[in-house]
Amino acid sequence: MNHIPVLLKESIKNLNIKNNGTYIDATYGCGGHTKLILSKLNNDGRIFAIDCDNQTIIMNKIIDKRIFYINEKFSNLEYIINKKFIGKIDGILFDLGISSFQLNNPLRGFSFMNNGPLDMRMNQNSKLTAYDLLKITSEIKLSCILKKYGEEKFHKKIAFNIKKYILNNKLSSTQDLSNLICSIIPKKNRFKHPATRSFQAIRIFLNKELDELKTALHVSLKLLKKGGILCVISFHSLEDRIVKHFIKKYSSYNIYSNLPLTETEINNLYYINNKFRLKIVNRIFPSQKEIFNNPRSRSAILRVAKKI
Ligand SMILES: C[S@@+](CC[C@H](N)C(=O)[O-])C[C@H]1O[C@@H](n2cnc3c(N)ncnc32)[C@H](O)[C@@H]1O
Structure with a gap:
């Protein structure tokens, strides 16, 4: 589109x-x-x-x-x-x-609707991708990012699981991240796609x-x-x-x-x-x-x- x-x-x-x-x-x-x-x-x-x-x-x-x-x-x-x-x-x-x-190009990794690498860089010359960020950031800092920039209620649980999966090489694509978040957020708390807030938070922080x-x-x-x-x-x-x-x-x-x-x-x-x-x-x-x-x-x- x-x-x-x-x-x-x-x-x-x-x-x-x-x-x-x-x-x-x-x-x-x-x-x-x-x-x-x-x-x-x-x-x-x-x-x-x-x-x-x-x-x-x-x-x-x-x-x-x-x-x-x-x-x-x-x-x-x-x-x-x-x-x-x-x-x-x-x-x-x-x-x-x-x-x-940008959103509709799966290779850019901005969307949980299209499977692609966890990239999310607006400026493709910058070195750090979303994948790198999730890998090097501590659980507590990640939890703060999800809370502050995504106002995500389940920030602690999501951060814990992101670290667990990424360190075991089980998280490398937008689909992996989206599925992980969907498995954490209870059905009754879903007003929009469960991954919306976390994707927003990671993108905002990564691109400052x-x-x-x-x-x-x-x-x-x-x-x-x-x-x-x-x-x-x-x-x-x-x-x-x-x-x-x-x-x-x-x-x-x-x-x-x-x-x-x-x-x-x-x-x-x-x-x-x-x-x-x-x-x-x-x-x-x-x-x-x-x-x-x-x-x-x-x-x-x-x-x-x-x-x-
Ligand atoms: C919502 S789009 C703009 C759409 C545009 N007004 C149009 O009608 O086609 C925002 C654009 O701003 C760029 N952008 C976002 N943050 C930026 C920044 N800090 N410096 C330069 N460009 C930025 C993005 O790469 C994106 O292409």
């Missing part, structure tokens, strides 16, 4: 595209959002299309002289964009997570997804021009919490809602006020129609903020 872009019209409408503007699609994927931005640009407009997955860029590339592809992590945005664009960007879009292009997001949001503030728009589409509460707190921290709304202020807070306020500030613009959920047509969108939240 092809990747269907989530909250496509809503995010591009909120980016408020200027036809000669400079935009960053920090999560190029299959180019769904980039394509719509491109359709609104004239010959002076440009898009920096970022993706840490080289295969994704190669297979989904749109040839257009206004698109500049960069195969890098978005946390490195500040260093990969030419210095002359710092503070000059009209809009930045993040559409977090992985695409159907939350650290990536935190760093990239701060960098985005530097890159945006005054009036520039930040759009972030997140897919689970851990991501959304980071985006929400970040926008609140830098928005004037937050400053006044946190009264009374201590001396230190007043100093921080001065710093924040004079450095960068954001205005909360929007929070949008997918419509029932979008969820019906693309169930992957059901947990999406788009947050929009403007640099002021």
Whole structure:
């Protein structure tokens, strides 16, 4: 199945595209959002299309002289964009997570629905695979990862069994892991596929997804021009919490809602006020129609903020 872009019209409408503007699609994927931005640009407009997955860029590339592809992590945005664009960007879009292009390829090991190696690397140049991670990580640390990044209730039992099986060479594929988890989680606790939470946890930790997001949001503030728009589409509460707190921290709304202020807070306020500030613009959920047509969108939240 092809990747269907989530909250496509809503995010591009909120980016408020200027036809000669400079935009960053920090999560190029299959180019769904980039394509719509491109359709609104004239010959002076440009898009920096970022993706840490080289295969994704190669297979989904749109040839257009206004698109500049960069195969890098978005946390490195500040260093990969030419210095002359710092503070000059009209809009930045993040559409977090992985695409159907990655999920549906069994060789990438992201899905418990397709059998494949336990890989789960977004960036195939990084050395550590999910298999390596499960093998070298201690039981207690693994249990913490499953609890923190997957909110998995049966984290202790799953971690114990993963270590037991992997050290006996009985766990090497997505199917092995999925079957193991299914054998642990009681039937009455199954609201979605039993492996959903553990797969999510391992993927998030392996690809350092939350650290990536935190760093990239701060960098985005530097890159945006005054009036520039930040759009972030997140897919689970851990991501959304980071985006929400970040926008609140830098928005004037937050400053006044946190009264009374201590001396230190007043100093921080001065710093924040004079450095960068954001205005909360929007929070949008997918419509029932979008969820019906693309169930992957059901947990999406788009947050929009403007640099002021
Ligand atoms: C949900 S997909 C984006 C889909 C895209 N908006 C579209 O409509 O086709 C997310 C993409 O972001 C990439 N990605 C995720 N985290 C990244 C990071 N830290 N740095 C760079 N790319 C990242 C993934 O490899 C994936 O291709």
